[in-house]
Amino acid sequence: MTETPAFPSRLLRGYTAFRDQRLPQESARYRILAETGQRPRTMIIGCCDSRAAPETIFDAAPGELFVIRNVANLVPPYDPDGEYHGTSAAIEFGVMGLKVRYILVMGHGRCGGVQAYIASRDAGPNAPEEPSAFIGKWISLVAPAEQLVCESPEDAAGRQRALEFASIRQGIENLRTFPSIRNLEEIGEIELHGAWFDISTGELHILDQATGRFEVAKG
Numbered sequence: 001m002t003e004t005p006a007f008p009s010r011l012l013r014g015y016t017a018f019r020d021q022r023l024p025q026e027s028a029r030y031r032i033l034a035e036t037g038q039r040p041r042t043m044i045i046g047c048c049d050s051r052a053a054p055e056t057i058f059d060a061a062p063g064e065l066f067v068i069r070n071v072a073n074l075v076p077p078y079d080p081d082g083e084y085h086g087t088s089a090a091i092e093f094g095v096m097g098l099k100v101r102y103i104l105v106m107g108h109g110r111c112g113g114v115q116a117y118i119a120s121r122d123a124g125p126n127a128p129e130e131p132s133a134f135i136g137k138w139i140s141l142v143a144p145a146e147q148l149v150c151e152s153p154e155d156a157a158g159r160q161r162a163l164e165f166a167s168i169r170q171g172i173e174n175l176r177t178f179p180s181i182r183n184l185e186e187i188g189e190i191e192l193h194g195a196w197f198d199i200s201t202g203e204l205h206i207l208d209q210a211t212g213r214f215e216v217a218k219g
């Protein structure tokens with residue numbers, strides 16, 4: 001019989017630190033949130049990447065952010081086809097159930113998902129058989145963003161960044177394919193935003209939707 005694995009010690013240490021330090025300061029807040037339910041004003045669609053956690057980057061307290069994370073912070077277009085759509089389900093809940101005011105699509109630098117898309121695109125039809133059951137199909141959602149690339153840098157890193165930016169623009173466009181979001185945006189009850197986090201410097205670049213450019217946040 002296989003031995004039951006012990007709970008990972010790093011997680012246990014982290015929880016102990018949370019319980020002893022942060023929880024005492026926030027216990028009242030947790031109690032109120034438990035009694036009254038969550039009312040986050042902001043929904044964030046971010047990447048699973050361990051270096052780009054929205055709660056850390058925005059210094060958020062419990063109950064403040066409704067966060068959806070997936071590979072490459074992608075927003076699928078509205079497609080109610082009866083299949084399993086985890087990201088769309090969470091978006092629907094944030095908009096219809098929680099009535100969030102802001103939706104932020106947040107990308108980041110050196111995104112492995114975008115990099116994998118570029119690698120499979122460049123390999124073309126001669127690519128070796130896709131070893132993944134799910135990632136290849138999922139990251140094909142990046143493809144339409146190629147039309148929205150604004151910059152044309154010389155180097156591969158710059159080109160990847162340009163596609164990361166474009167994919168955020170595409171994500172916002174795809175949010176607008178959800179009828180509820182389109183309607184709420186039209187009547188001014190929801191705002192869509194884009195941002196990109198530079199994991200090497202910690203800079204946040206905010207999408208200026210008038211120009212389509214990303215500018216470093218000043219604040």
Ligand SMILES: [Zn+2]
Pocket residue numbers: 047048049071072073108110111112113114
């Ligand atoms: Zn990523």
